[in-house]
Amino acid sequence: KQEVTQIPAALSVPEGENLVLNCSFTDSAIYNLQWFRQDPGKGLTSLLLIQSSQREQTSGRLNASLDKSSGRSTLYIAASQPGDSATYLCAVNNAGNMLTFGGGTRLMVKP
Amino acid sequence: DTGVSQDPRHKITKRGQNVTFRCDPISEHNRLYWYRQTLGQGPEFLTYFQNEAQLEKSRLLSDRFSAERPKGSFSTLEIQRTEQGDSAMYLCASSLGSGKYEQYFGPGTRLTVT
Numbered sequence: 008k009q010e011v012t013q014i015p016a017a018l019s020v021p022e023g024e025n026l027v028l029n030c031s032f033t034d035s036a037i038y039n040l041q042w043f044r045q046d047p048g049k050g051l052t053s054l055l056l057i058q059s060s061q062r063e064q065t066s067g068r069l070n071a072s073l074d075k076s077s078g079r080s081t082l083y084i085a086a087s088q089p090g091d092s093a094t095y096l097c098a099v100n101n102a103g104n105m106l107t108f109g110g111g112t113r114l115m116v117k118p
Numbered sequence: 119d120t121g122v123s124q125d126p127r128h129k130i131t132k133r134g135q136n137v138t139f140r141c142d143p144i145s146e147h148n149r150l151y152w153y154r155q156t157l158g159q160g161p162e163f164l165t166y167f168q169n170e171a172q173l174e175k176s177r178l179l180s181d182r183f184s185a186e187r188p189k190g191s192f193s194t195l196e197i198q199r200t201e202q203g204d205s206a207m208y209l210c211a212s213s214l215g216s217g218k219y220e221q222y223f224g225p226g227t228r229l230t231v232t
Contacts, residue, residue, distance in 0.1 A: 051223040103217035108160030
């Protein structure tokens with residue numbers, strides 16, 4: 008059974024800092040991995056999708072990497088802004104169907 | 119291209135009552151998923167449809183839960199005889215297909231059982 012862990016559970020940084028969020032998973036036989044953002048009381052916004060054959064994906068200030076063999080992914084956020092404050096979730100697609108989510112990292116960027 | 123929509127956004131009900139939620143996926147998406155998220159946790163898979171066929175159900179989906187997707191369009195999730203433990207955010211997602219395709223999520227329905 009796939010298990011997904013996100014570390015740290017919470018993170019507080021000053022504005023402008025570069026930061027890395029970590030995601031690890033136990034079963035490396037994945038189709039893809041998605042990173043999501045969730046604002047309080049809201050749904051999930053997809054940030055990046057990395058296919059199993061890819062090593063990284065970039066969108067603006069965000070860069071996600073995938074090391075399937077070691078069961079790890081990182082989300083790098085450059086030059087953080089207060090508007091980046093949210094919970095970030097990673098999710099793994101194993102069988103091509105449902106996603107298995109980590110518990111999320113709650114990020115606070117202070118002005 | 120409109121996104122995934124869910125209705126209602128919030129529902130407060132008394133224990134023992136039945137509730138029904140609706141999800142409208144992105145048009146042409148043949149896969150539709152339901153997840154449940156409790157406070158401070160990541161979402162957990164409940165069930166998914168390929169067109170109108172319900173292909174998989176999680177063991178989280180007790181006998182009090184039923185989901186349908188008539189004609190392969192919108193989907194409904196019904197909870198009978200609600201319990202306080204059913205209080206959660208119910209999220210719907212859709213995708214073009216299986217495997218490599220990205221899942222797009224709706225805004226969710228927040229259920230509170232009093």
